[in-house]
Amino acid sequence: MEILKSIVLRLGYTALILLCVSLMVFAVTELLPGNVITMILGTDATEEEVRRLTALMGLDLPAWQRYLNWVGSAVQGDLGTSLRMQQPISGLLLQRMGDSLVLASVAFVMVAVGGILIGLITALFEGTRIDRYISGIAAIGTSLPEFVTGTVFVLIFAGGVFSWFPPSGYGGLANGLGPALHQLFLPALTLSIVLMAYVGRVTRTSTIDALRSDYVRTARLKGVPEWKVITRHVIPNAFVPTVTVLFMNIGWMVGGIVVVEAVFVFPGIGRLMLFAIAERDWPLIQACALAIAAIYVFSNLVGDLLALWLNPRLRVEGR
Amino acid sequence: MKLLKDRVFVIAAAILSLHVLLAVFGEWLAPFPFDEMQFMSTLSGPDATHWFGTDQYGRDVFSRVLVGGKTTLVFGFGAVAVCFLIGLPVGLASAYYGGRVDQALMRVMDVLMSFPTLLLGLLILIIAGPDMVSLIVAVGLVYCPRTARIVRTAALNVRQSTYIEAAQARGESGAYIMFRELFPSAVGPILVEFCIRLSYAILLGASFNYLGLGIQPPEADWGALVQEARSTMIRAPWTVLFPILFISTLVAPLHLMADRIDDQLKGGKGA
Numbered sequence: 001m002e003i004l005k006s007i008v009l010r011l012g013y014t015a016l017i018l019l020c021v022s023l024m025v026f027a028v029t030e031l032l033p034g035n036v037i038t039m040i041l042g043t044d045a046t047e048e049e050v051r052r053l054t055a056l057m058g059l060d061l062p063a064w065q066r067y068l069n070w071v072g073s074a075v076q077g078d079l080g081t082s083l084r085m086q087q088p089i090s091g092l093l094l095q096r097m098g099d100s101l102v103l104a105s106v107a108f109v110m111v112a113v114g115g116i117l118i119g120l121i122t123a124l125f126e127g128t129r130i131d132r133y134i135s136g137i138a139a140i141g142t143s144l145p146e147f148v149t150g151t152v153f154v155l156i157f158a159g160g161v162f163s164w165f166p167p168s169g170y171g172g173l174a175n176g177l178g179p180a181l182h183q184l185f186l187p188a189l190t191l192s193i194v195l196m197a198y199v200g201r202v203t204r205t206s207t208i209d210a211l212r213s214d215y216v217r218t219a220r221l222k223g224v225p226e227w228k229v230i231t232r233h234v235i236p237n238a239f240v241p242t243v244t245v246l247f248m249n250i251g252w253m254v255g256g257i258v259v260v261e262a263v264f265v266f267p268g269i270g271r272l273m274l275f276a277i278a279e280r281d282w283p284l285i286q287a288c289a290l291a292i293a294a295i296y297v298f299s300n301l302v303g304d305l306l307a308l309w310l311n312p313r314l315r316v317e318g319r
Numbered sequence: 320m321k322l323l324k325d326r327v328f329v330i331a332a333a334i335l336s337l338h339v340l341l342a343v344f345g346e347w348l349a350p351f352p353f354d355e356m357q358f359m360s361t362l363s364g365p366d367a368t369h370w371f372g373t374d375q376y377g378r379d380v381f382s383r384v385l386v387g388g389k390t391t392l393v394f395g396f397g398a399v400a401v402c403f404l405i406g407l408p409v410g411l412a413s414a415y416y417g418g419r420v421d422q423a424l425m426r427v428m429d430v431l432m433s434f435p436t437l438l439l440g441l442l443i444l445i446i447a448g449p450d451m452v453s454l455i456v457a458v459g460l461v462y463c464p465r466t467a468r469i470v471r472t473a474a475l476n477v478r479q480s481t482y483i484e485a486a487q488a489r490g491e492s493g494a495y496i497m498f499r500e501l502f503p504s505a506v507g508p509i510l511v512e513f514c515i516r517l518s519y520a521i522l523l524g525a526s527f528n529y530l531g532l533g534i535q536p537p538e539a540d541w542g543a544l545v546q547e548a549r550s551t552m553i554r555a556p557w558t559v560l561f562p563i564l565f566i567s568t569l570v571a572p573l574h575l576m577a578d579r580i581d582d583q584l585k586g587g588k589g590a
Contacts, residue, residue, distance in 0.1 A: 017433045024434075028442045140567075143574045145522040147529040148563050151545055151552065155560075159553040167553075255437035259526050274530060277445055285445065289438060296435045 007305065014301045021293040022074075026067050028289070029282045074290065080283035082276075089287045093269065097291060099170065100261070100268030104253050106181070106188035112246055114196040119203020119242065124230075126208055135204070138197035146256050150190040150263035158186060168265035187264040191256050195249055202245045207238040244310055247303040254296040321583055328579040331572035338569045342392045345385035353386040354378065354537045362555040372557035374548060383544060384561050390540040391521060391566070394454050394533075398520040399513065401459020402466045407509075409463075410470025411497040414478050425471070428464035436461050440523060444532045454533040458524045462516055469512040473505035480504070507584045514577035518570045525566060541566045 041049055054060050058069060073080070079089040118138055122131045141149070154160065158167035170183045210216060211234055219229045258270035265271070269288060276284035322328050341348070350370075357377035365372045371380035409428070413421040431439070440457045447453035477483070478501070486496045502509070525542030527533040534540060539547065541562040548558035 017430065020430050021434065024442065028446055031446045139574065140571060143518065143522075143570050144567060145526050145529075145542075147526055147542065147545060148566060151549075151559055151563065155552060155556055160556055251435065255435040258437050258441075259530065262530055273441070277441065277532065289442060292438050293434060296438070297433060300433070 003308070006308065010301065010304060010308075014297055017297050018294065021297065022071055022290060023067070025286055025289045025293065026070060029286050030063060070286070074287075079287040079290075082284045083281045084275075084279045084284070085281075089284055093272070093287055093291055096267060096269045096272045097295075099172065099266070100257055100270065102173065102180075103170075103184060103187055103191065103260075103266060103268060104250075104257060106184050107191040107253060108250065110188055110192040111195045111199055114192065115199025115246070116203055116239070116242060118196065118200030119207055119238075120235075122200065122204045123207035123211065123238075126204075135201075138200050141193045141197040144193070146190055146194075146259040147263055149193050150186070150260060153186050153190055154263070170264075170266050187260050187266050190263065191253055191260045194256070195252060198249070199242060199245055203238065203242045206241045207234060210234045210238040213237070240310055244307040247306040248300070250299040250303050251296045254292055254299070258292075322579060325579055325583075327575055331575040331579070334568055334572045335576070338388065338565075339392065341385060342389040345389050349379070349382035349385045351379035351382045353382045353539070355382075362551060362558070364555070365557055371561045372555065374555070374558050375551050380544075380558060380561055383539060384541070384565055387540045387544055387562065388565060388569075390451075390534060390538060391525065391542075391569070394451060394458065394524045394540070395517055395521040397451075397455035398458035398462070398524060399517050401456060402463045402516055402520070403513070405459070405463040406466025407470055407502070408497075409467040411474050411501055412493075413467070413471045414474035415493060415497050415501060417478075421471075424467070428467050431460075431464045436523065437526070440527060441532065444527060449532050449535055451534050451538075454524055454527060457527070458520050461523065462520060466512060466516055470505070470509055473508035473512075474501045476508075477501060477504040507580065511577045511581050511584070514573045514580070518573035518577075521566070521570060521573075 041053060058066060061069070070080075077090055079093065081087065082089050082092065085092070118134060122134050122138075125131045154167045156162065158165045165186045166183055167186075170187075171179065173180050215237075216229060216233050219233050220226075224232075257268065258273060260266065261268045261270035262274060269291060273285070273288035273292065275281075276288055346353075350368075355378060357373065357379075359377065360369070360373055361375055361377040363369060363373050363377075369379050369381065371384060374380055374383070409424050413424045440461045443457035443460060444453055447456065474497075483496060483500055486500050491500075524533060525540060528540050528542035529546045531543075531546065534543065536543070544562040545559050548555070548562075552559040
């Protein structure tokens with residue numbers, strides 16, 4: 001039961017990481033400059049008021065106790081109240097996470113479709129001008145940050161040259177799928193570029209390997225038509241590394257999404273986090289950071305498990 | 320050196336040197352003070368006086384890009400220095416001592432790496448407050464586990480060599496063997512890592528500045544310039560185009576150079 005052992009190990013590791021993450025997030029807000037009480041009450045509050053609020057918010061308890069309280073209620077879905085917005089964080093966070101998830105999903109589809117197409121085309125035309133141009137553009141794509149690609153997209157497609165897409169904003173899925181996708185297109189494209197180029201390169205390499213393999217040569221010698229060689233023999237074998245890379249990097253998008261949401265004024269969890277930082281809203285910072293880190297850790301877990309399932313060779317090493 | 324005969328490598332190195340020169344002499348070359356506002360000529364297009372045009376406060380974009388370049392390179396190299404200050408000893412020690420030391424060091428690095436890079440940097444910047452030093456430390460800390468892993472792998476490849484054994488037999492200290500024997504033999508892959516890390520450090524730092532969490536006005540790097548020009552970029556595209564052009568031409572050569580050095584190390588002829 002080697003496979004079961006590595007899954008259990010991986011789950012335990014994830015739990016450990018989550019514990020470390022929550023400790024770090026808590027420590028950060030402990031070290032946050034600026035006294036929360038003076039922030040809420042202002043500088044001219046009486047000593048009595050300060051003492052009452054400190055007790056009310058549980059700030060007079062020792063740090064370890066506050067950490068346990070915080071984690072305890074977070075596990076039960078209570079993330080406290082936002083200082084600036086004066087509303088429970090959980091509902092707010094869920095809604096923003098939903099919108100971010102929609103954005104990330106669209107980007108993921110783009111990465112999968114775009115990356116595979118890039119990889120297949122460059123591999124089938126290996127060494128030709130088509131390969132060189134596409135590979136070159138993909139190389140540039142990996143070396144640019146999201147705020148640059150996003151800005152360039154806005155300049156070209158959202159007002160500068162063409163006005164095909166809105167430069168910012170997102171109204172949610174309530175207005176229908178069409179308008180939502182129209183607003184999602186540029187942010188999702190921006191979020192997907194780096195990973196798309198990476199997936200493209202991996203697919204290119206594995207497709208070229210498959211094209212040169214003995215089984216493809218045998219199939220060709222048997223007289224199997226070329227399209228059938230590609231769909232039956234090349235693609236199934238070439239796509240194992242592609243899918244592995246695709247899923248192992250879902251978590252990678254979590255970081256990029258913060259910048260993308262800032263560029264396109266997209267009301268997701270990334271912008272909520274930036275808002276919280278700008279406003280020094282520490283319960284909100286804690287909640288956002290914890291949520292982002294948890295999404296990252298879990299998507300890495302899912303990615304690893306899927307990779308394990310797809311590629312039996314990984315199972316031997318375990319973790 | 321075969322690399323000097325590689326045309327792509329030479330061109331990339333030349334562009335990189337040009338960037339460094341512009342950064343060093345930028346303030347001296349700049350035709351205007353980078354923060355001088357001229358309200359008579361706001362958002363004017365590129366012309367003979369203002370080569371890259373002016374921004375919404377009438378500041379000369381050319382001068383701002385030149386001075387911003389210095390800021391960009393300072394935090395780029397600074398962050399990589401932090402990265403290697405931590406990553407190099409950790410990676411070398413992991414490879415040299417192996418066993419428990421290796422296990423412990425790599426687990427710590429794993430925990431650091433299990434945070435999304437941007438989030439970890441954000442948290443560090445929140446604690447340290449937004450300025451140049453915090454930015455350098457934040458980006459350096461975020462990336463040091465990756466550097467440590469690369470150094471470790473590179474050093475492991477030469478760990479079993481006879482000259483390491485010889486040095487141990489001579490009774491050399493661990494530090495001596497790590498830095499005088501292991502490091503020089505593993506310098507190739509480490510150089511590749513340096514180029515890649517520098518490019519990522521510049522991109523991550525510029526992203527933080529774009530988000531307004533790094534250096535603060537009036538200082539401005541290329542990330543901050545793009546951010547400042549957000550509201551005017553459709554009317555005055557030159558306010559964003561030039562910073563974007565400069566950051567792209569700084570980062571792309573680093574990637575190309577890393578690729579070429581890597582090809583040389585593998586003994587291949589390059590793709």
